[in-house]
Amino acid sequence: MARRPGLWAWTIITVSLAVRLWFVASGQLDLVQDEAQYWDWSRRLQWSYYSKGPLIAWVIGFWTHLFGSTELGVRMGAVVNATVAQIMLWYGVSRLMGRPRLAVLSLAVANTMPLFLAAGVLMTTDNILLVCWLGGLLCLYALTRPASAPGASRALPLFLLGACMAAGNLAKYMMLAQFAVAVPYFWLLHRQRLLPPRVAVQALAAMSAGAVIGYLPILIWNMQNDWVGVLHVTTLAGVTGTAGKSLIRLDTVPEFLGAQFGVATPWWMLLMLFAGWRAARLAWRGLGATNAEDAAPAARVRQAALLACAFWPLWLAMFLWSFHTRIYANWPGMSYVGGIILAAAGLERLLAGFGSYRARRLALLWPALGLILFFAVFGQNALPLPPEFNPAARLKGWADLGNKLETLSRDLSNPDKVFYFGEGYDVTAELAFYAPGQPIAYSADFGRRRSQYDLWPGPDEQGDNRIGWDAIYVNTKDHTPRQLYAMFDSVTVFPYQSTHRGKPGRKFTIALLRNFNGYWPHSAHARY
Template sequence: MNSALAEPLKTALVLPRLRLSWSAAVYLLILAAAVLNTLYLFVSPLDLSPDEAHYWDWSRHLAWSYYSKGPFVAWLIRGSCELFGNTVFAVRLPAVLCSTLMLVALDRLARRTLGSAKLSFWLVAVVLTLPPISAGAVLTTIDAPFLCCWSWALVFVHRAIFENDDRSWTRAGIVLAVGTLTKYTMLAFPVLIGLFLIVDHSRRPTLFGCGFRRMTFLGCLGLIPILVWNATHDWLGLWHLFGQAGLATGPKIGFKWYGLLDYLGGQFAFLVGYWFCVWLAAAWTFRPGREANPHFAFLWWLSVPLVLMMLPFSLRVKVQPNWPATAYLPGIVLAVAWLRRQFEGESKIYRRLVIACLALGILASLTLTIVARFPRLALPLFAKLAAEPTDDQLAPVRNLDPTARLRGWRYLAGEVDKLRDLVRSEDGQESLTGAMVWTLPGELGFYCEGNPQVYTFGVALSDRFSQYDVWRPNPVADAQAFCGRTFVYVGEKMPDMNAVFERCDGPYRVEYRENGVTVGGWKLWIARGYRGFPTSHKLSQY
C-alpha cells in the first residue's frame, strides 16, 4: 500500500479506538467512585451531620416547602427511607446517586468544551479528589441534588446553544425547576445564560428565542410549590431569604468591612488554595475581550459572575463558602483548559514547575479528602493543637476538626435514652425530649430509640428561628399543650430554668471520646413540670 495513503488510514483507525478507550475509562472511573462511595456508607465513622438529620426530620413531615429551603431534598430522603428504612444508608444514598450523575454531566460538558475525552478523564479524576465534592458524594445536604441539577442544566443549555438542539431547552427547563425546588440560587442560572448571550453578538438572537423563554418559564414552575407554602405561612421563607442575603434589618445585619476578605479567604480554603489560584488564573486568561473560543466564554460567564455576585453580600452578612459552589463546576473545566495551555509552553522549567504545583495540589486535596472520610487519622494532631477542656468547652477539639460535628450523636442519643428510661420507671409515663438549639432535634430524633419527635426551646433562648418553630404545636408557642410534661433536655442551663419547670435534675455530663480524646460534650437535664416561658420573646426569622 502506498505510504502516503497508509498513514492517514492508520490514524483514522487508531484515533477512534483511543477515544473509545478514554471514554470507557472515564465511565469506569465514575462507576468505581459510585461503588466505593456506596460501600463507604456501610463503614463510615461519621454520624449524620446536623443538616442531614434536620432534612431527615423534614422528610417525616412532607410539605410543599419548608422555612429555609425548598422541598426536594426532603422528598429525596423520604423516598430512600421508604425503600431502606430510617437508616444512615437510606439518608445518604441520594447523595451517592446525585454525585454520580453530576460526574457524568461534567464529563459531557468537558468533552464538548475541551474537545478531548482524555482531558475529560483527568478532569473527573481531579474532581474526585476535591474535599467539597467528596463530602457531597456521601452527605445528603441540599448541595448534592443542587450541584447535580446545575451541572445537567449546563450540559443541556450548551447543547441547545452550540448544537441548535431545541429539545435541550426543554430539558434544561425541567432540570432548572427541580433545582429551584432544591435551592433558590438556581434562579441565577438563566441570568448567567442571558449575560453570555448578550455579550456574544453572534448568539444574541438566541436570548429572544422561544427556546430560552421556554427554559425560563419551565424553571419558574419550580417556584409554585414554594410560593404556595409561603403564602400559607406568612411568607416566612421570603423573610428568611432576605435576612440571609443581608437585605433585611436586624441586630445581626450591618456593614462588615472585613467581609470581603472573609469571603475570599473562605473560597481559597474551599478549593484547597491551589485550585482557587488556578481558577483565578483561568478567569483572567479567558476573560471577555481576550479569549475567542466561544466554549471557553460560555464557561467563563457561567462561573466568574456568580462568584462576583456574592461580593456585595459579603459586606453585609456571612457568606458561607459553599454558596457559590456551582460556579466551580464550569470553573474547574476552565481551569483544566488553562492548565493544558501551560503544558504547551516552550520552557521546560516552567512546565516542570506547573507539574510540581499540580502534583502538590492534588496531593493536598487527596490528603484532606482521606482525613475527612477517616477523621481518626488526624485526631492526635488536633488533640495536641486544641486548648484544654473547660466546664464551658468540654470538647475544644471541635473548634479545629470540622468532622467532629458528625461524630458522637449516636452515643449522645444512647445517653438520652437512658434518662428517658429512668423517667419512665420513676414516673410511669413517657418523657418528651427537648434541645437548646435547632441542630439537635434531628440528631436525637434519628438516633434515639423509636425515633421520637424532638422539640427545641431555641427561639426562646436566642437561637435562630427554624422549621421546628413553624411546626405546631411546639413548647414555646403552645405552652398550654405541654404544661406539666417532663422533658429530657439537652443543652446549657436556661435562664430562669426554675421558673420554666417545676423541678430540674442535672446537669448530667456526657462526653464522647475517641482514643482518649473528647470529641463531643453535652449537658443533659431531667426537667419536670413544664410551665412555659414567663416572658415574651421576639422571634428572629433569619
C-alpha cells in the same frame, strides 16, 4: 490518559462511588445538623419549608422508604446524585465539548475538592442543586452549538433546561442565579456572531417557565405562612434585619476569601482564577477568525464563554456582597461547577508544556495533593489527630448521645412519657434522629432565630400536649437557660463528653427535667 480517557473516567467514577458507599454504610460520620433537619422534614412532607424548597425532603423521603430512617437511607441520595453528576460531567465535556482529556481532568479535580467531596456524602440541598445546575449549563451549551441539520429541533435541550430550572428551584433558590450565567453567555456569543437565531429567547423562556413552575408551590406555601421563607432568605442575605445594618463592612471579606480557598483548596482556586481570566479574555476577544462558521475556533470561543460566565458572575457577586454582610462558604458553590472545568483546563495547559519546567512539575504535584486530601477526608477516623485539631470532631458524637439518652430516659419515672428538646434547630433535628425511637423533638425559643420547628406544634399545644411528662434538654453550649426552672418541677444539669469510634466527639450539656407544667417560652420579637 490521552489514549484511553473513557477507561480513566469510569475508573474515577467507579472508585469514588465505592468509597462513598463504604463511607456512608460503615457509619464513619454521624448525620450533620442540616441533614438531620431535612430528614425530619421528610417525615412531614409539605409544599415548602422555612429555609428551603421541598425537593430535599421529597428525595430523602424516597430513599428512606427504601433503606429505612438510617444514615445510609438519608445519604443514599447524596451518593447517587454525586455519581450522576460525574457521569453528566464526563458526557458533557467529552461528548458535547469534544474534549475527553479535559473531562477526565475535571473528574479528578471534582473528586479532590473539599466542597464536592462533602457534597458527595452529605445529603444537603447543594447536592441536588449541583445536578440541576450542571444539567442547566450543559443544556445551554447544547442549545448554542450549530444545528446538526438545517431546521433541526432544539426541543429536547429546551425541555431539559426548563426541567433543570424547575427542579433546581425546588431544591434551593440559588438556582435562579443561572439567569446570571445565561444572559452574559448569550450576549458574548451574539457579540462573536456565534449565537444561533432565536435560541436566546427560547432558552430564557424555558428557564422562566421552569422558574415559575418550581417556585409556585414555594410561593403558595409562603403566602400561607406569613412569608417566613422570604423573610429568612432576605435576612440571611443582609437585605433586611441586623445583618444588613452596615452598608460597607471589611471584617467579612477576609472570612469570605479564606473560606473560598478552603472549600476549593488553594491550588485549584489559583488555577480557576488563571484559567477563568483566560476564558473571559478569549470569550471577549474571540480568535479573530474571518469565518464565524469555522467549527474549531467557534467551539473554543463558545466553551470559553460558557465557562467564564459559569464562574465569574456568581463568584464576583458574592465577593462584592461580602463587603456588606457575611457570606456562607457554600453560597458561591455553584460557581465552582464551571470552576472545576476551568481548573482542569489550567491543569491541562500546564501538563501540555505551557510555562517553565518547574511549573509543569508543580502541575503534577497538585493532583497528588488532591489525592492525599481525598483519602484524608474519607479516612479521617484513622488519622492520629487530637480532637482539637480534627475539624470533623465537632460533627461526631450524636449517635453516642442517643445511646446516653436512652439510658437516662429509662431512669425517669415513666420512660414512655419523656420528650426531648433543644434550643436551635440543629440540636433539635439531631435529637429527632438519634434519640430513642426517633421521636418528635421540639425546639424551645429562648431568644434564638426562628426555624421550621416554630411552624409545628410545641409540647404545650393541643394534639402534642406533654403536660405532666418528664423531658431531657440538650445543649452544645456550657450553660443552662434559666427558663427551664419555670417549665419543670426539678432540673438536674450535667455535662457529657460523647465519643465516636472510641475517640472524643462533641461535648454536650444535658438537663434532666421532671413534670412539665405547660409553660413553653416564645420570643416576643421574631428573628429570621
